[in-house]
Amino acid sequence: MPPGITLAADAPELSAANTGFMLICSAMVMLMTPALAFFYGGMVRVKSTLNMLMMSFISLGIVSVLWVLYGFSMAFGTDRGSLVGWDADYLGLSGIGVTELLDGGSIPLFVFAAFQLMFAILTPALISGALADRVKFTAWALFIALWVTVVYFPVAHWVWGEGGWAFDLGVIDFAGGTAVHINAGAAALGVILVIGKRVGFKKDPMRPHSLPLVMLGAGLLWFGWFGFNAGSWLGNDDGVGAVMFLNTQIATGAAMLGWLAYEKIRHGAFTTLGAASGAVSGLVAITPAGGSVSPLGAIAVGVIAGVLCAMAVGLKYRFGYDDSLDVVGVHLVGGVIGSLLVGFFATGGVQSDDAGLFYGGGLDQLWKQAAGVFGVLAYSLLASALLALIIHKTMGMRVTEDDEVSGIDQLEHAETAYDHSGAGGGSAARSTGTVPPAATAAQNTKVDA
Incomplete structure (x- = not known):
């Protein structure tokens, strides 16, 4: 999603069609945060439902303010050492003209800022699912503010900002496999390793209290994801966004079928939770890859992600980390799969000329994808764990054991x-x-x- 995409040979002019399209896509991505709240809220026990909803909703407030104050500047300002952006004109968005266009584009810079804001809001909300039932709300709010500042804003610059090291390296991330999903999944793992397991983990039943709520959230996420993915081309002038839209649908359906097939073979039933989780795993995996692969490639990406993510969610029981709602298994693993599969399935005929291994491109794109994947993963894991440790050792990040058992909703809200x-x-x-x-x-x- 580089801001320097050229949509016309001559000096660009504001496109009313592209501007309207991007405003609609921005609203669709905003809807994904409350949709995620419903998805996660249905998966927890009844005594944690409101807290789970609020852990997503609070991101809408905190990140919106920080984005205006300095977040947009850090993510998309002038590059500083390939690690972070900074532009005084972007502080408070005060130096941007109403009709000022995105560099090389046909939409106002304000529209691009609004679209990217919705990504920044959603990403920390994704982390919350791993921490269900046991985190103080004030500590979580502080973590969001620190995390987007230290982790998300710089990583967004790495991947999408001109001059960012991953951008310059040629890492393909159409809409957020590294910057959003690997980033959030690695952060979730880092935090849960610091704060520990829920009371009763692997002993007490912790079943979803409302599967209809889970399915509603998954359906709304699926809908919003079309804006998330197709909108990331920032316009409709060359058909690439249309390919991404179609591939999003195809991969999501294929991943759901792959997850359900694995579930039936492994556990003997097709579950609604499996259908919802499988769909999300496909959405995650196609996010970085959908602008590079063909529709047949999208099927492959979806099936592979659905099966491997279904297998990955059980790793928490083998290794003993309490990822409450499978953020690591779905978002981290799905993001890694989708990002790496670009190196195999990129056709070289859609988003860019860069082809993957199966289309004659050799290993060149694969190693670039691997560098982006593991660079973001390592930084987010370590930085997130350090932030959680600081909060945990100062104000305390967890509620007491008694409060966790009795229910966090009443205590916190x-x-x-x-x-x-x-x-x-x-x-x-x-x-x-x-x-x-x-x-x-x-x-x-x-x-x-």
């Missing part, structure tokens, strides 16, 4: 997701201040059962 007494859970909590712990525990036990 003074509300419950569902009211079975007829009194109105939210209003009761606001009027009385608290709910007696015994009553809260009883309610959660009843609903979980």
